[in-house]
Structures are given as C-alpha cells and as structure tokens.
Amino acid sequence: xxxxxxxxxxxxxxxxxxxxxxxxxxxxxxxxxxxxxxxxxxxxxxxxxxxxxxxxxxxxxxxxxxxxxxxxxxxxxxxxxxxxxxxxxxxxxxxxxxxxxxxxxxxxxxxxxxxxxxxxxxxxxxxxxxxxxxxxxxxxxxxxxxx
Amino acid sequence: xxxxxxxxxxxxxxxxxxxxxxxxxxxxxxxxxxxxxxxxxxxxxxxxxxxxxxxxxxxxxxxxxxxxxxxxxxxxxxxxxxxxxxxxxxxxxxxxxxxxxxxxxxxxxxxxxxxxxxxxxxxxxxxxxxxxxxxxxxxxxxxxxxxxxxxxxxxxxxxxxxxxxxxxxxxxxxxxxxxxxxxxxxxxxxxxxxxxxxxxxxxxxxxxxxxxxxxxxxxxxxxxxxxxxxxxxxxxxxxxxxxxxxxxxxxxxxxxxxxxxxxxxxxxxxxxxxxxxxxxxxxxxxxxxxxxxxxxxxxxxxxxxxxxxxxxxxxxxxxx
Numbered sequence: 001x002x003x004x005x006x007x008x009x010x011x012x013x014x015x016x017x018x019x020x021x022x023x024x025x026x027x028x029x030x031x032x033x034x035x036x037x038x039x040x041x042x043x044x045x046x047x048x049x050x051x052x053x054x055x056x057x058x059x060x061x062x063x064x065x066x067x068x069x070x071x072x073x074x075x076x077x078x079x080x081x082x083x084x085x086x087x088x089x090x091x092x093x094x095x096x097x098x099x100x101x102x103x104x105x106x107x108x109x110x111x112x113x114x115x116x117x118x119x120x121x122x123x124x125x126x127x128x129x130x131x132x133x134x135x136x137x138x139x140x141x142x143x144x145x146x147x
Numbered sequence: 148x149x150x151x152x153x154x155x156x157x158x159x160x161x162x163x164x165x166x167x168x169x170x171x172x173x174x175x176x177x178x179x180x181x182x183x184x185x186x187x188x189x190x191x192x193x194x195x196x197x198x199x200x201x202x203x204x205x206x207x208x209x210x211x212x213x214x215x216x217x218x219x220x221x222x223x224x225x226x227x228x229x230x231x232x233x234x235x236x237x238x239x240x241x242x243x244x245x246x247x248x249x250x251x252x253x254x255x256x257x258x259x260x261x262x263x264x265x266x267x268x269x270x271x272x273x274x275x276x277x278x279x280x281x282x283x284x285x286x287x288x289x290x291x292x293x294x295x296x297x298x299x300x301x302x303x304x305x306x307x308x309x310x311x312x313x314x315x316x317x318x319x320x321x322x323x324x325x326x327x328x329x330x331x332x333x334x335x336x337x338x339x340x341x342x343x344x345x346x347x348x349x350x351x352x353x354x355x356x357x358x359x360x361x362x363x364x365x366x367x368x369x370x371x372x373x374x375x376x377x378x379x380x381x382x383x384x385x386x387x388x389x390x391x392x393x394x395x396x397x398x399x400x401x402x403x404x405x406x407x408x409x410x411x412x413x414x415x416x417x418x419x420x421x422x423x424x425x426x427x428x429x430x431x432x433x434x435x436x437x438x439x440x441x442x443x444x445x446x447x448x449x450x451x452x453x454x455x456x457x458x459x460x461x462x463x464x465x466x467x
Contacts, residue, residue, distance in 0.1 A: 018211060018270070025270030032232055043228055059277045 003027065003080055007106055014062050024063030027079030037119040038081045045123050046077065049130060067130070074133050081117040083126055085133035088140070101129055152224060159220030160238045163213040163268070167242055170209045210239070210264045214271020215278070222279040235272050239265045255348045256404060259443050309408060310432065312445050314452040315425045320463035322385045322416040325424060328459045329388055329412045330379075331356040331365070335458045341450040348447065349373050349398070351455050365390050367410075373398055377410065388412045405444060406431045424459060426452040 006013075006023065014020045031039050049055055049067055060066035060076040067074045075085035084104060087095065088111040095101040095113055104112035117126055217238055221231070243261055246252035318325050331354045339350040349369040356379070357363035365377040376394035381387060389411045408429045415423040428448050434440040 018207070021211075021274055022207070022267060022270045025266055025273055028228065028273060029232070029266065029269060032228065039228060057277050059274050065277060 003078070003082070004105070011106070020061065020063035021059060022063075024079040027063075031080055035081075038117060041117040041120045041122055041126075042077060042081050044120055045083070045117055045126050048123065048127055052134075055134075069134065069137060072137050074137055075130065077117070083115045083117055083129075084112055085115070085129055086112050086137065087129070087133045088136050091132055091136060095129065095132070100125065155220055155224055156234060159217040160234070160241065162220055163217035163238050164241045164245070166216045167209055167213045168245075170212070207263070207267045210268035211271035211274065213238070213242075214268040214273075215275035216271075217268075218272045218275025219279050222276075226276075231272050231276060232269065235269050236265070239268050253347075253398065255343055255346060258343075258346060259440070263439055308431065309429050310441065310444075311427060311429050312448040312452070313425060313427045314449050314456065315423055316453070316456045316460055317417075318422045318424055318460045318463050319420070320422060320460075321420055322414045322422045325414055325422045325459060325463045326385045328462045329414065329424075330359050332455075332459060332462065335454065337458070339450075339454060341447075341454070343447065343450075344370075351451055354455075359384065369396075371398075375407070380409075381411075385416070386414055404432070404434050404440075406433070422463075424456055426456050428452065 028039075031042070046057070046065060050057055054069050055074070056068045058066045058068055060073075062076065062078075064076050064078040066076045073086065075083060077083050082105065085101075092101075092103070092111050092113050096103055101113035101115045103114070104110055105114045113129065115122075115126055115129055117123070214235065217235065218231070221234065224230075226234070239261070242264065243252075243257040247254060247257055334353040335351065339345075341348070341350070344350045349371045351367065351369055353368045354365065355368070356365040359379075359382060361379055361382055363379040365379055367375040367377060369375070373396040375392055375396065377390040378393050379388065380391045381389035389409065391409050392407045395407060408431065410429075411425075411427040413425040413427070415425070417423060428451075430444065430448065432441055432444055
C-alpha cells in the first residue's frame with residue numbers, strides 16, 4: 001500500500017538523487033524482516049538472470065536492480081519483489097489477457113508489464129517473461145539496425 | 148569461514164567506519180581552520196561555504212558512502228542479501244558505540260541517529276553490491292558526480308534557521324491561578340511517560356525564578372542536574388511570559404546539535420472560567436538532514452512542553 005502510494009503520488013521525488021535508492025533499501029529491509037520466501041525468490045531470480053552472459057545488473061534510476069543489455073533496459077526488480085519488464089504493446093496485451101502478468105503498476109497502457117515475485121515457485125514464470133522481454137528488445141534492436 | 152574471507156569482511160567493516168570517521172574529522176577540522184585562521188570576512192565566508200558544501204556530514208550521504216565502501220571490500224564474497232544485511236548491522240553498530248565510548252556522545256542522540264545511519268548505509272551497501280559487480284564501469288563513474296551534486300546541494304541548502312514548536316493545553320482554572328505556576332513551579336513528582344526519558348533523555352523537574360520582572364534570572368532544572376539558565380525578557384502579568392535562554396548545560400545530547408534561544412508561555416483567559424495555556428520554544432537545529440532531526444526535536448520539545456504544562460494544570464486545578 002505504501003509502495004503504491006509512493007509510486008503514484010510521490011513519483012516526482014524520484015528525481016532527487018539517491019532518494020529512490022533509499023526508498024528501495026527500505027523495501028528490501030521490510031522484505032527481509034517480514035517476507036523471507038519473497039526475498040529468496042528475488043535473490044534466486046536475480047542470480048538466474050545474471051547467469052545469462054549478456055545481462056548486466058546495475059542500480060536502477062527508480063531504485064532496485066536494473067537488468068540491461070548494453071544500454072538497453074530489459075526490466076527492473078523493486079525491493080518488494082515487483083518485477084517490471086518491457087515486452088512491447090502486443091505482448092503486453094497478450095500476457096495480461098492470459099493472466100500471466102499484470103499491466104504495469106504505473107503505466108498500464110504502455111508496453112510494460114508487472115509481475116509479483118512472491119515465492120520461489122514464481123521464478124519459472126518470471127524467467128519466461130524475462131526471456132520474452134529480452135528477445136523483444138533484441139529483435140527491436142535488430143530491426144532498427146536493419147532499417 | 149576461511150581466513151581470507153574473514154579478512155575481507157573485517158576490511159569492509161573497518162573501511163566503512165574509517166570513511167565515516169574521516170568525513171566527520173575533515174568536517175570538524177575545516178570548521179576549526181576557518182575559525183582559527185583569522186580570515187577576512189570574505190575569505191572566511193568562502194572557506195565556510197566550502198567546508199559546508201564539501202563535507203557536510205550528512206547522515207544520508209556519509210552512511211551511503213560507508214555502505215558503498217563496505218560493499219567494495221565484500222564484492223568477491225558472494226554474499227546473500229541476508230549476509231549483507233547482518234554484516235551491515237555489525238558495521239553500523241561500531242560507529243555509535245565508538246562515538247559513545249571514545250567521544251562521550253549522547254546515547255539518546257545516537258539512538259535517534261542510528262535508524263537513519265542504518266537504512267542509508269544499507270542503501271549504500273545495496274548500491275555498492277551492484278556497482279562493484281556490474282560488468283560495466285560507466286555507472287560507477289556516473290554515480291560519483293551524482294553523489295557529489297547531492298552533497299553540494301544539501302550543503303548549499305544548509306541555512307541555520309530558527310524553528311518554533313508550539314503546544315497548547317486547556318486548564319480548568321482562571322488565568323490568575325495558572326499564572327502563579329507559570330513564572331516558577333515546584334518540582335514535578337510524576338514519573339515521565341516519554342520513552343526517550345526511559346533511555347536517558349533528561350526530563351524537566353522544576354523552575355525557579357528571582358521574581359516576576361524583566362531581567363529576572365530563571366533556572367529551568369532538568370533531571371541529571373542539568374540547568375538551563377534563563378532571563379525574563381518580556382512579562383505581562385496573567386498573559387505573557389517570555390524568557391531568553393542565556394546558558395545551555397554542556398550535555399552531549401545538546402552540544403553542537405541544538406541551540407535553544409527562547410521560551411514563552413501565553414495565557415488566554417476563556418469566557419467560561421478556563422484558561423488556554425500555550426507553550427512555545429524557539430530553537431536552531433545544527434544537525435542534517437534537517438527533515439529527519441527536526442521531526443525528533445519537535446517531538447522531544449513538545450514532550451517537555453506537555454510535561455511542564457500538565458504539571459501547571461494539575462497545580463492550578465488543585466487550587467480550586
């Protein structure tokens with residue numbers, strides 16, 4: 001609830017350097033103390049993603065961990081286990097319709113999806129969605145290069 | 148745990164705390180330098196401005212830098228988030244304990260400061276964990292100017308300003324009865340019910356005053372033998388008492404952190420035989436980040452007000 005309020009009403013604060021990182025650290029601490037399965041899922045997901053050669057982890061501008069290929073962002077994981085991925089509008093509609101993901105928690109009409117990592121059982125589905133996002137970005141980059 | 152692993156953990160722990168201490172010492176030295184160097188006012192202002200802007204010991208940025216430094220030494224250890232968290236607890240406890248035992252810093256101040264030190268430092272650890280493990284160094288470089296700008300911005304915004312805390316209470320007694328206990332009052336016997344008093348924060352006990360005239364010396368006595376020396380600066384019988392704080396006790400909870408300037412009691416006679424008593428305190432806070440410490444200062448000051456005003460209320464209403 002606090003997360004929802006902050007990202008919807010106080011999003012402008014994210015422009016202040018280090019504030020999003022502080023907020024995300026608070027989320028990680030809360031997850032650590034009150035939701036161990038979620039924390040385990042987040043860690044396992046992060047490790048699984050980083051085993052893929054091309055993926056780099058970096059601090060995300062809105063807090064949390066950003067997953068990148070070069071300078072292109074595939075998605076980011078917030079400290080409360082919320083995974084945001086860019087899959088493009090058509091995949092977004094499809095994944096949401098099939099109930100495999102939620103519309104993005106701030107921009108529901110965009111090509112972004114959101115997925116809650118709640119326990120290690122969610123990692124498989126999260127990795128599948130991540131793979132869709134990674135392939136979408138790779139294909140888009142390829143098309144733009146050909147053009 | 149292998150010896151090499153233990154060594155890296157300890158190095159991170161020591162490096163983080165050394166960095167924190169270095170920042171604080173550099174800050175103190177720069178301010179001492181500009182005080183002692185006898186600089187002309189313009190140069191003085193520049194040195195002061197530089198000191199403030201460059202190394203203002205922000206409790207947000209310094210713990211973040213400390214956390215990032217620790218993460219640098221822990222980068223090869225394949226820590227889980229829990230391990231980062233637990234080792235950061237150990238690391239962040241060293242500074243407050245060191246400050247308490249080595250520098251006689253006040254326990255309550257340290258207790259108040261610890262949560263922000265811990266959370267901001269952990270944010271630094273999380274940041275460092277990603278920075279020093281990422282396969283690209285560009286972000287590592289881009290964060291430094293961001294941290295510098297943030298430090299400069301916070302330093303630039305540092306303007307010591309007077310703040311006011313006001314509390315009011317309704318007393319079922321006429322102003323004439325209340326006034327008897329405003330200028331001075333006998334000792335408060337009730338035990339304080341504020342949790343910070345239980346961990347060592349002094350609480351108000353009694354007030355003595357030479358008399359109800361401008362210039363009269365007034366002593367506000369707190370537990371632990373602390374005395375605030377005050378002087379009455381404005382007095383309108385049955386309505387207003389203002390006093391300037393001329394000397395603060397040299398208590399580690401206050402020294403360098405907070406300057407109290409003035410206190411005031413205002414009585415408003417209501418038409419139904421009751422009196423509204425308003426207590427006000429003016430202070431300047433020297434701690435940053437202001438939003439965090441100001442919240443605590445207001446809470447502490449307000450509890451002091453309420454304790455004194457509740458006592459005045461009890462005495463005034465008893466008289467009836």
